[in-house]
Amino acid sequence: MLLEVKNLSIYYYTLAGVVKGAEKVTFSIDRGEWVTFVGESGSGKSTVAHAIMNIVPSPGRIVTGEVIFEGRDLLRLGKDELRDIRGKDISMIFQDPMTSLDPLRKVGDQMVEVMTVHGVPEEEARERAKELLEKVNLPPDRLDYYPHQLSGGQRQRISIAMAMAFNPKLLIADEPTTALDVIVQDSIMDLIDNLKAEGTSIYFVTHDISLAAERSDKIAVMYAGKLVEFGTVEQIVENPLHPYTRALIEAVPDLWKESEVRAIPGYPPDLRNPPRGCRFHPRCPVFRERPTLKGLCDAVEPEMIEYEKGHFVACHLYGGAGE
Numbered sequence: 001m002l003l004e005v006k007n008l009s010i011y012y013y014t015l016a017g018v019v020k021g022a023e024k025v026t027f028s029i030d031r032g033e034w035v036t037f038v039g040e041s042g043s044g045k046s047t048v049a050h051a052i053m054n055i056v057p058s059p060g061r062i063v064t065g066e067v068i069f070e071g072r073d074l075l076r077l078g079k080d081e082l083r084d085i086r087g088k089d090i091s092m093i094f095q096d097p098m099t100s101l102d103p104l105r106k107v108g109d110q111m112v113e114v115m116t117v118h119g120v121p122e123e124e125a126r127e128r129a130k131e132l133l134e135k136v137n138l139p140p141d142r143l144d145y146y147p148h149q150l151s152g153g154q155r156q157r158i159s160i161a162m163a164m165a166f167n168p169k170l171l172i173a174d175e176p177t178t179a180l181d182v183i184v185q186d187s188i189m190d191l192i193d194n195l196k197a198e199g200t201s202i203y204f205v206t207h208d209i210s211l212a213a214e215r216s217d218k219i220a221v222m223y224a225g226k227l228v229e230f231g232t233v234e235q236i237v238e239n240p241l242h243p244y245t246r247a248l249i250e251a252v253p254d255l256w257k258e259s260e261v262r263a264i265p266g267y268p269p270d271l272r273n274p275p276r277g278c279r280f281h282p283r284c285p286v287f288r289e290r291p292t293l294k295g296l297c298d299a300v301e302p303e304m305i306e307y308e309k310g311h312f313v314a315c316h317l318y319g320g321a322g323e
């Protein structure tokens with residue numbers, strides 16, 4: 001196993017209260033595996049991504065948990081050890097590539113720096129930067145451009161090229177295609193696929209479950225700071241267990257069927273004061289229809305269980321109760 005995240009909780013200590021950004025999240029990613037995290041805005045996908053890199057922004061704090069990467073807990077490493085892993089073994093790309101690009105410096109110099117800080121001699125880094133541009137289908141003269149001279153798609157290619165500098169073991173991609181048009185989106189997904197083909201594992205974040213289904217091996221569904229379902233794409237798409245996962249799938253427009261797209265009624269809860277029991281119960285159609293679930297879903301937090309091999313769900317419908 002490349003990455004094992006255990007019982008990870010991250011809280012944001014804001015002036016308006018403690019926001020439970022992610023709570024008791026447990027999952028793992030194998031070598032060369034692409035896992036996509038889906039869920040509505042604010043469900044904790046980015047929070048968990050940041051926590052893996054130990055870069056949760058203030059006022060956030062990791063309150064419990066372990067992030068075991070190749071046998072070592074990243075949350076217990078010293079600054080130097082962590083710096084060595086970041087950008088080398090684990091790389092990250094963001095929705096807005098300007099997050100990782102300096103607007104005032106040529107992209108070539110920035111790419112070279114990514115490598116020299118990890119001890120690559122400058123000459124070698126310049127050569128490697130050219131090769132990396134080729135890998136992301138950009139001409140070598142782009143090294144002399146400033147970020148603002150490039151399109152959004154080209155900037156995202158540059159950030160992927162930088163992320164590829166050391167053949168990372170894990171790429172964390174936080175909605176890297178959301179701001180791009182569909183055709184450019186596809187070419188960026190192809191680049192990530194190429195990286196996967198070379199053995200890199202992918203933690204991918206998106207709102208779009210159909211995008212998840214197309215490229216990934218596994219899907220992780222998050223709701224209101226909790227991981228509610230995890231399994232292979234086939235398990236999640238063919239046999240979604242959690243009522244929230246089912247609702248997400250029903251909300252995908254189907255081009256070939258004339259079925260109506262059903263948006264999920266209601267809103268995700270305020271994470272300063274999430275609902276008791278299952279956080280989805282106030283919006284859950286099954287809870288609404290079955291009076292026998294009262295006193296369970298609205299009172300007891302469901303544990304994650306393994307429903308079938310590799311298919312995990314946190315829902316009382318599968319915990320032996322409520323049926």
Ligand SMILES: Nc1ncnc2c1ncn2[C@@H]1O[C@H](COP(=O)(O)OP(=O)(O)OP(=O)(O)O)[C@@H](O)[C@H]1O
Nearest residue numbers: 012019021040041042043044045046047058059271
């Ligand atoms: N810097 C912050 N300060 C306070 N609360 C935050 C901060 N960042 C995130 N949160 C809160 O933590 C929760 C999880 O947010 P997060 O950004 O991880 O969700 P997400 O699923 O990645 O959403 P999106 O798809 O919109 O990026 C939300 O309730 C959010 O408001």
